[in-house]
Amino acid sequence: MTWLSIHDPEGHDAPARATLILAHGAGGDRDQAMLRLLGDELAQRGVRTIRMDLPFRRRRPKGPPSPSGQAEDRAAFAEAARVLEVDGPVVWGGHSYGGRMASMAASEGPDRPDALLLLSYPLHPPGRPEKARTEHLPGITVPTVLVHGRRDPFATPEELAEAAELIAGPTTTVEVAAAHDLAPAKSGAPAKAADALIAALDAL
Numbered sequence: 001m002t003w004l005s006i007h008d009p010e011g012h013d014a015p016a017r018a019t020l021i022l023a024h025g026a027g028g029d030r031d032q033a034m035l036r037l038l039g040d041e042l043a044q045r046g047v048r049t050i051r052m053d054l055p056f057r058r059r060r061p062k063g064p065p066s067p068s069g070q071a072e073d074r075a076a077f078a079e080a081a082r083v084l085e086v087d088g089p090v091v092w093g094g095h096s097y098g099g100r101m102a103s104m105a106a107s108e109g110p111d112r113p114d115a116l117l118l119l120s121y122p123l124h125p126p127g128r129p130e131k132a133r134t135e136h137l138p139g140i141t142v143p144t145v146l147v148h149g150r151r152d153p154f155a156t157p158e159e160l161a162e163a164a165e166l167i168a169g170p171t172t173t174v175e176v177a178a179a180h181d182l183a184p185a186k187s188g189a190p191a192k193a194a195d196a197l198i199a200a201l202d203a204l
Helices: 033-044 055-059 067-083 097-108 157-164 189-202
Strands: 004-007 018-023 047-052 090-095 115-119 144-149 171-176
Touching (some): 004 033, 018 033, 018 097, 018 115, 033 189, 090 097, 097 115, 144 189, 157 171
Parallel strands (some): 018 090, 090 115, 144 171
Antiparallel strands (some): 004 047
């Protein structure tokens, strides 16, 4: 399938300990550097990563998502799990818009992951803290890992900490010296995100 890319665990004869279904941000696709590098890190830790293009990106190669298509974008996480017949623990996640869609899907059900990984959660539009995207956060009951750049204009570390307290499940926040893109080649964000996710899986 042209909308999916898979990182299988390296050097493991046993089944993957978990599967991460990972989506991109509003301006990217499944080949975003952070997603690729995170998949590489998790493969070394025994976790399978499925990077997917969200439905809005499958329809056109460029351009932002439409609010009218968000329901379809949210449903894509469960769709990918069904298409690939994912077995065992499953994590949903994504960068920015992709993570927001994963978190909204996890709060709504009926399909829910075992954990969430939110990279650069876009808490509010830059410069618009009054437009906080927090309504669904209390509905999230699964362990959630948030990876956030200290210079991210979509949320200050303090704003993100307040939002994380709204999540009903246990949360872990990883801060890196970066902006919204997480500077994956310089900040160490992929390895730090992978380590935090492994710790969350160990606690399940």
